[in-house]
Amino acid sequence: MEENKTTSAQRKARSRWKKNNKEQNRLSSYRSTARTFVRHYADDEDIQELLEIYNTENLIKKQGKNKKN
Numbered sequence: 001m002e003e004n005k006t007t008s009a010q011r012k013a014r015s016r017w018k019k020n021n022k023e024q025n026r027l028s029s030y031r032s033t034a035r036t037f038v039r040h041y042a043d044d045e046d047i048q049e050l051l052e053i054y055n056t057e058n059l060i061k062k063q064g065k066n067k068k069n
């Protein structure tokens with residue numbers, strides 16, 4: 001039988017947290033995946049595309065905030 005390094009109570013608590021915090025858990029996973037891609041796999045063209053997407057999205061968000069004011 002395989003021994004776990006974490007206690008049964010800790011595994012249950014983690015499971016409950018995941019169930020109750022699905023959106024936060026999803027965002028954490030996306031963030032981790034993006035960082036791994038950028039650090040280990042992306043080339044200059046990929047980084048350029050990501051920066052363009054980031055800048056475009058932020059411009060849209062800033063314009064939306066200015067319209068509300």
